[in-house]
Amino acid sequence: MTSHASRSSASESPTHAPAAWQTPAGCVAAWLALVAIAVVGRVWQPTWNGEPLWNATPLTAVALAAGFVFPRTAIAASVPLVALGLGNLALPGYGNLGVAAVVYAATAWPVLPGGWGFLGRSRPRWLAVIGGSLAGSLVFFISTNLAHWAFTADYPRSAAGLVACFTAALPFYRWMPVGDIAWSLVVFGLLESAGIAADAALSRRLRPHPVSSRTLD
Numbered sequence: 001m002t003s004h005a006s007r008s009s010a011s012e013s014p015t016h017a018p019a020a021w022q023t024p025a026g027c028v029a030a031w032l033a034l035v036a037i038a039v040v041g042r043v044w045q046p047t048w049n050g051e052p053l054w055n056a057t058p059l060t061a062v063a064l065a066a067g068f069v070f071p072r073t074a075i076a077a078s079v080p081l082v083a084l085g086l087g088n089l090a091l092p093g094y095g096n097l098g099v100a101a102v103v104y105a106a107t108a109w110p111v112l113p114g115g116w117g118f119l120g121r122s123r124p125r126w127l128a129v130i131g132g133s134l135a136g137s138l139v140f141f142i143s144t145n146l147a148h149w150a151f152t153a154d155y156p157r158s159a160a161g162l163v164a165c166f167t168a169a170l171p172f173y174r175w176m177p178v179g180d181i182a183w184s185l186v187v188f189g190l191l192e193s194a195g196i197a198a199d200a201a202l203s204r205r206l207r208p209h210p211v212s213s214r215t216l217d
Contacts (some may be wrong), residue, residue, distance in 0.1 A: 026198065030069050030191075031079060037187060038062040038083030043090050055172045056179020059084065060110050060136035061187040067114025068124060069191065076111040098151035099144070106143045110136040124188045133184040137177040145169045 041058035059080055066079035084107050094100040113119055113132045120128065145166050148154065155161035 027070065027075075031066075031075070034062045034066055034069075034079045034187070035083045035086070038080060039086045041183065042083070042087040054175035054179060056175050056183065058183040058187060059107050060133055060140070060180045061183035063108060063110035064114050064119060064129065064132050064136065064184060065187045065191055067111035067116075068119050068188075069114075073111065073115055076115055077108045080107045080111070096151045099147045102143050102147035102151075106140040109139065124192060126185075126188075129184050129188050130181055133180040134177055137173070137180045141169070141173045141176065 038058050045057075046054070062083060063076075063080040066076040067073075070076040070079075081104060084104060094103060110132060113128070113135075118128055119125055119132060146162075148169075149162050149165040150157075155165045
């Protein structure tokens with residue numbers, strides 16, 4: 001993957017994210033924080049009678065945020081992909097390489113709206129964030145269930161089998177859009193707060209201090 005053409009140099013476009021994320025230390029801190037949020041939020045799921053209480057994880061929110069924060073697509077995409085891989089160490093496997101490939105692609109693609117500036121530049125556009133989270137939910141649901149129908153033997157390769165596959169998956173989709181919106185608002189709210197605080201601290205450090213004009217005795 002390559003960097004976005006619209007952000008090839010600082011002089012060609014406005015800053016993509018708050019100044020706090022433009023330093024090496026800020027980028028590393030943001031990357032680690034987003035991966036940690038995604039892994040913990042995905043692995044820890046409230047259960048009822050051994051089943052997840054709702055199917056809501058922060059992966060879409062983190063992918064959107066990574067695209068918003070990091071200027072290179074490869075770095076942004078590494079956040080949800082690494083988080084998904086780490087979380088899979090503690091969760092059951094997909095059982096099919098084709099399904100796994102579609103799941104990883106559907107998890108990583110939400111970095112693109114943020115990277116292209118659809119979610120805002122120096123500050124997030126909240127309606128766009130909500131729209132991006134809803135798009136992430138819908139694309140994930142359609143693509144992964146289509147892959148499950150196409151690459152596994154659970155359903156007949158027919159229109160009736162496809163309908164049965166999506167019908168069986170609907171209960172899992174029920175809370176997914178709500179969870180993606182909630183997680184997106186939380187993650188972007190944390191980024192916004194941290195960026196404002198870091199930029200304010202940097203501004204105070206760079207602010208010139210008054211020099212006394214009083215002469216020495």
